[in-house]
Amino acid sequence: MAISPETVEEVNRVANVYDVISDYLSLKRQGSVYVALCPFHNEKTPSFVVSPTKNIFKCFGCGISGNAIKFVMEYEKISYFDAVVKLAQKYNIPVKYLDSEKEKLNKGLYAITRMITEFYKENLKKSQICKDYLKNRGILSRTIEEFELGYSPEDSSLLQKYIQEKNISVEDLEKIGLITKTDNGFKDKFSGRLIFPIKDIKGNIIAFGGRALDSVRQPKYLNSPETVIYKKRNTLYGIYESLEHLKEKQSVVIVEGYMDLISLFQIGIKNVVATLGTAFTKNQANLLKKYIKEAVVMFDSDEAGKKAAIETAKILLSEGITVRYAYYKEAKDPDELSKQGLSKVKEIIDRSKDIIIFLLERLKSIQDSDIKTQLKNYQTIYNYITKIIAYIEDPSLRNSYIEIVAKYTGRAFANVESDIEKVRLLTKIERENLKYSEDENKDIKPKLSIKEKIVLKHILENPNFLQKYNFYDIITFSDTLGYYIQLINSGNTQIIQDLSQTLNQHNISTTEETVLQILEDFRQEWIKKQKSLDLSTLSEKNFTDVFNEIKTLKRRR
Structure with missing residues (x-):
């Protein structure tokens, strides 16, 4: 919007x-x-x-x-x-x-997902098997209400009847990824499952997760496919319910699954989000860093959980978020751990350590009697450490970690730095791809003046213009132009098409000479503002120097 x-x-x-x-x-x-x-x-x-x-x-x-x-x-x-x-x-x-056409469409789909959620909630009240399942898992009625849990009945005719009553079309159900068409009409993909509505940060229901109630039905967990309103890489389960707690604590506990989150939330750990069972993404890190400074990664205690924690830490640290690792042996996952009570879970969170420190301590504690296994494990952990640090973009932070690694391992700073630089070279493409994560707020575009429209139209029609004149300093001279140029440079074809279509709605003609003059006007206006601020802070004796600087100031090349 x-x-x-x-x-x-x-x-x-x-x-x-x-x-x-x-x-x-x-x-x-x-x-x-x-x-x-x-x-x-x-x-x-x-x-x-x-x-x-x-x-x-x-x-x-x-x-x-x-x-x-x-x-x-x-x-x-x-x-x-x-x-x-x-x-x-x-x-x-x-x-x-x-409201754009896309936003109007989204609002209509949000209304559909809300009605379907109400259908699921009502059917949970009627399903003894689902209520018994939740009771056996220790989920309280207040938690069921807070997370709006539901149940999708096995009989799809109940959903068919409901959508007729609510005037919901089958096409709308397809748009939200809810159904599979059959010879008899359609079938709910989630039939026979406990339902977890997935909400965005504003509380809109954008997708669903379904959990099998027995071991026969596979897969155990099923999520909505990606749709126009649901992009899993941009979403974290529980972000809406946990938002105020994240802001208050400026810290988040990250878990893997629905039940992990709900169980922790229920006992009092409310600054918690879940990754929806998929690999943690750059977009999810960008979503969190608006509200938090620190993340505690609390994944399953098995080897897969430990490896996923390392990958998650890599992405979080690349965004400047401090990462602590919550290590525990007392249970297989946070859901099971929560049954031991709030004090136990808080104890584990409180004793969690910076993930690099944790891994370095593991290096020092390797006790395998088999020397080959010992060396292999040592190298594996050391490789984890170097890869995490390689993703840190801040040079000062990266160097601080290198110093710590050198101290713990007894290796020279230069040797550790060399090891990490090798990893940085090997992972350069991967790191660059992570930089260009989608930003949901890029639909929020500042207003363009007619001069700015002329410049942008010329840039779109002449792809080599920016490289020819190296106008990246436009970002300094005009915040609005800088905003759009960064979108163009992102290479997102959909954004470029939308922008081109918008500009073509106006009868705008451009020439290179006109564009250069406009940019020079922007530059001169910016100089006036900046130098007027400079002069207001100077004594008279410095005035002449600054005045001469104004006359000789040239554009950066």
Whole structure:
């Protein structure tokens, strides 16, 4: 859902950068501006400047600059959409939305999934076998209600009757991936199963998970296929129910399955999400890092669970999220462990360790009598460590871990660093692919001026333009153009097609000369803003130097 341009304009008009930033930082007046220690990099002398009159901020240390929306985005690590909404709420500005055709379709499908969920919930009340199953698993009625658990009856005619009463079409059931067509009509894919509605972060029901109630029915767990409203790589089970607890603790416990999550939630571990039984993804890490700084990985205690934990840690650390590993032998999974009570589970979570430290301690504790096995196990764990560290993009954090590994293993820093660089080279393609994860909020597009439309249309019609003129600094000169250029550079064909279609709706003609002039205008406007902020912080004796710099400033090549 896109925010209306009128709302964005009103937020930009009302949200003064000083008023907003003073909620986050202690600002000290210095002439006509305010200064503070920059929150975006480490420093001892304030280089972060806020100009209320120009309504911009800039750090002269790391170079970040922008308006109130940009600050909130960067400080809270939230999307453009969320930053606009947050500021609108602060200033009591009504938020108006624009529904695209896709969003209208989604709303219709959300209504369908809600009705199907109610059908499942009612059938759970009628199913003694399902109620007995939940009772035997220790699931309480309040938990059933909170997670809206249900039951899909074996008799598909009951669903057929229900959709007729509710005027739901078979085509709609196909769109949400619920049914399989048969000679007699259709069959619910989840028939005879306990149902777990899967919700997005806003509470919309986007898919279903089904659990067999006996050992005969296979597979044990069945999930909805991907649909227009459900992309499993972007989703975490329980994210909606756990959201406020994640924000409060800034920490998450990550488990693998539905019952693991529900059992932990029920005993009081409520900052918990589940991976839906699939490999953890970059998109899921991006979803979490908006709300948390630390993750505790609590997977099954078998070897498969340990390996999955390592892969998950690799992705989390690549996003700058601290990772602790909850190691336990007392049960096969968190669901079983929860039966030992809250205090036991909290004890295991509290004693969980940074995953690199945990693996290094395993290195030191290998006690195999067979020297070949001992060496093999040592090398396996060491390889796990190097691969995790290889995925860390922050050089300072990566070097800190290298120092720790060198200390624990007795290897020279340079040797450990070399081992990790080899892994980084081998996994470069994999890491690059992870960078280009889909962002659900990229549908929230800032408004384009006519000049910006001309530039974008020319870029789309002339793919070599950006490489020819190296205009990546447009991101600095125009936040809006930078936003769209990053979308174009992502290589997402659907995004490019949608943007091209939007621009072609307007009768816009472009030439390279016109585009270059527009970009020069943007650059000059940006320089004026930045230098006016520079001058407001300088003494008279430095004025001449800065003035001369303005005259000689050239675009970066």
